[in-house]
Amino acid sequence: MSIVLVVNSGSSSFKYQLLDMTRQAVLASGLIERIGQPLGAGTHTVVFPPAAPGEAAPTVLDATYDRELEIPDHFAGFRVMLQAFAEHGPSLDECAPVAIGHRVVHGGARFFEPTLITPLVEINIEELAVLAPLHNPANLAAIAAARHAFPDVPHVAVFDTAFHQTLAAPAYTYAIEKDLAARHRIRRYGFHGTSHKFVSEAAAQFLGRPLEELKQIVFHLGNGASVTAIDGGRSVDTSMGFTPLEGLVMGTRSGDVDPAALFQLGRRAGLSIDELDELLNKRSGLKGLSGFSDMRDVLAGRERGEHDSTLAFDVYVHRLRAYAGAYLAQLGGVDVISFTAGVGENAAPVRAEAMATLGFAGVRIDPQRNAVRSHGIRVISTDDSPVTVLVVPTNEELEIARQTLQVAAG
Incomplete structure (x- = not known):
């Protein structure tokens, strides 16, 4: 063994x-x-x-x-x-x-x-x-x-960051004063790389298609959430940046925020740098909008017609659609879209609403398939959908073990 x-x-x-x-x-x-x-x-x-x-x-x-x-x-x-x-x-x-x-x-x-x-x-x-x-x-x-x-x-x-080392300079560079950025290593690094790598390779294997020929978008939606555009097995864009705070709305993290809003909170509300850090990382996202950091609680509140939970869900989905559209443009189209992690694997309403406006790009979700829950990889798009949409359970530990064994054997 x-x-x-x-x-x-x-x-x-x-x-x-x-x-x-x-x-x-x-x-x-x-x-x-x-x-x-x-x-x-x-x-x-x-x-x-x-x-x-x-x-x-x-x-x-x-x-x-x-x-x-x-x-x-x-x-x-x-x-x-x-x-x-x-x-x-x-x-x-x-x-x-x-x-x-x-x-x-x-x-x-x-x-x-x-x-x-x-x-x-x-x-x-x-x-x-x-x-x-x-x-x-x-x-x-x-x-x-x-x-x-x-x-x-x-x-x-x-x-976690290694998979995103294939990002090109235009994708990882922030438009700030270049010498200052270089001195302090300010650039986009990306995270959840082990999961994005595992899921994109598992999707290609499941479909019986060469990884090198596929344009993929992978949504890793857990308490932390990120989305990556993958072309031929290489990360070409990803939502998390210098830290895991950038990008999508998450359980307690804000995702994208205009930096000037933080200047305002510092000047007018008197919040310190540490207080702003805590605000964006621990008291924002779904929790900041609805009081719940768990998507299951947000969905239950939405079912009850609660305004705050409904708004939190809508903001969450709005950001998913925005990144999906951006990555469709970066890739020039997509062959496969995969959902993974706790929310991605289990929250059918999130998947349905995130994909609802992508019919123009060839995305057609089958409501019955989307509603089914299982432990393995499954297709949730229709048979005639030009883009295949999958639910792919992630397994970061298995991916780490595979990479570990390769290094140890080599």
């Missing part, structure tokens, strides 16, 4: 998955959270394989184990994870990882592919923390803990 452990770390938590890449199947997953708080928590789930065709259903279903204890730092978190594997399985002696894959949020303009982690790479990730102060330090903390726990296997960094 080719076993890969994937780690996705935040400042006070980390998620992990142990994958058998021979079968591309999850063996176990878990979450270590509330790191550094008085009482931390660990959740570990052992995944049992489904029955093979013709076999009886397994007598044991997936098993989840929870515990609460003090977890002062990421090193302690990894000890909790290792103990969970030892007590509940699968055994890391029998299923020893051949490599560890780490999600790293920001690779700047330096990292454009998955990279074997060395002390020099760690220094670079730390230096790039100025561009992602909430993420890169947490990623480094998990890398240090993982290298201590697994010192004899390669560790690979997979960067």
Whole structure:
């Protein structure tokens, strides 16, 4: 078996998955959270394989184990994870990882592919923390803990920004004074790259068409949301920019706002830079408009006829349509449009309304197909639609594991 452990770390938590890449199947997953708080928590789930065709259903279903204890730092978190594997399985002696894959949020303009982690790479990730102060330090903390726990296997960094390193200069350049921008590395980087890469490749494979021949638009709609124009497997434009704040309306983030509005709030409302940062990142988006950050709550409020929820939904969809139109122009037409992540995969009204005005571009949604929910890739456009519209469940952990294994094997 080719076993890969994937780690996705935040400042006070980390998620992990142990994958058998021979079968591309999850063996176990878990979450270590509330790191550094008085009482931390660990959740570990052992995944049992489904029955093979013709076999009886397994007598044991997936098993989840929870515990609460003090977890002062990421090193302690990894000890909790290792103990969970030892007590509940699968055994890391029998299923020893051949490599560890780490999600790293920001690779700047330096990292454009998955990279074997060395002390020099760690220094670079730390230096790039100025561009992602909430993420890169947490990623480094998990890398240090993982290298201590697994010192004899390669560790690979997979960067959220890497997929967007194919953006051309006109797409990534902001029209501000060029020397100042260069000194402070102000440019558009893009995020959610691992998901956009996975979904665009999965869509091509599902349709049985060469990736290199397809023009695609991928909507990654979760609590964070972004859309990417992909031509022949290459990102050519994306909605998130210097940070993940730019672009679409999100759960708590505003997306695009006229910068002069912030000047006004600073001068007239007396908001500081930190207060403006909190406003746009934590108190805006769907939450700022409706009081709800979860699209499910917004949709329920809309069904009840609540004005604020209806407006929040309409603003959200308006921005989706605006970017869809822009990327149709950038690509010169589109072959495939895909929806992914929590909202994209589950909110049929969002998909229907986002596509409702694109008939001129050959987009025709089948209402019955759009209403169906399933766990796999599915077509939601009509059979005669010139543009194929898909729902594609994303799997960032699997994509990280694939890239990790390629680096480790090479």
